[in-house]
Ligand SMILES: Nc1ncnc2c1ncn2[C@@H]1O[C@H](COP(=O)(O)OP(=O)(O)O)[C@@H](O)[C@H]1O
């Protein structure tokens with residue numbers, strides 16, 4: 001499903017839900033009015049109580065719909081086409097002064113593959129992702145970008161956002177082909193509405209920055225996502241939505257996360273363990289390891 005279609009469907013969904021809400025509210029009001037009339041007569045007290053309960057149930061289920069409604073469905077569009085192995089790296093090493101972070105790490109990211117990078121705090125996960133994203137240089141080794149590679153990088157400290165620019169400007173920068181109306185709609189599904197989109201990114205809270213950086217990724221049509229702790233600071237509803245969207249993402253994902261739920265939602269095939277750079281097939285014991293670390 002392309003962007004245009006997706007946004008159209010979203011609008012239709014919202015329209016339908018609005019109608020359902022109005023209907024339910026009308027019914028509940030009618031029930032309550034009738035119950036009030038009945039309640040005055042002793043013979044109809046039981047019927048009145050039943051009506052009140054039905055009205056409460058109707059309104060209760062509405063509340064649930066509202067809570068879900070606040071976070072709209074998020075979906076990654078199909079990634080830009082790319083070769084069989086969009087990203088390779090060989091013999092990567094990095095030191096800071098005399099502190100050796102990792103040495104001779106090899107990596108091949110196949111199209112659509114899901115890889116989790118694990119390691120204790122300070123093992124070099126963020127450093128590796130920065131190198132893969134091209135924002136930091138390795139001391140040895142090199143990146144070999146495959147045909148059509150388009151990277152989407154979610155930085156742990158949100159360095160990818162331009163703090164001087166507004167929320168909307170950040171979005172337009174991430175996807176120059178997107179028009180302003182559509183950019184606003186996507187921002188809406190990440191809970192930025194009205195004047196929010198004119199705020200400079202620098203003043204946003206941690207959770208808001210995370211949502212903006214994720215919104216920018218969603219519209220970027222990247223075919224390799226490098227995600228460094230993407231669920232930190234996220235409210236539970238937004239986290240659920242983004243994990244669902246990730247689970248159906250067609251492109252490749254390299255994920256660093258302490259959030260076991262996020263890792264399991266990705267359903268990875270492989271794991272890269274830092275600082276050794278050993279690769280292994282994913283299995284449950286790695287989930288246990290993440291939960292412990
Ligand atoms: N720019 C830097 N200068 C010096 N040391 C750094 C720099 N960036 C990271 N480090 C150090 O490198 C190590 C690995 O950091 P990092 O990649 O952030 O680890 P992780 O993401 O696995 O927790 C840490 O000990 C950290 O302090």
Ligand SMILES: [Mg+2]
Pocket residue numbers: 125126127156
């Ligand atoms: Mg880190």
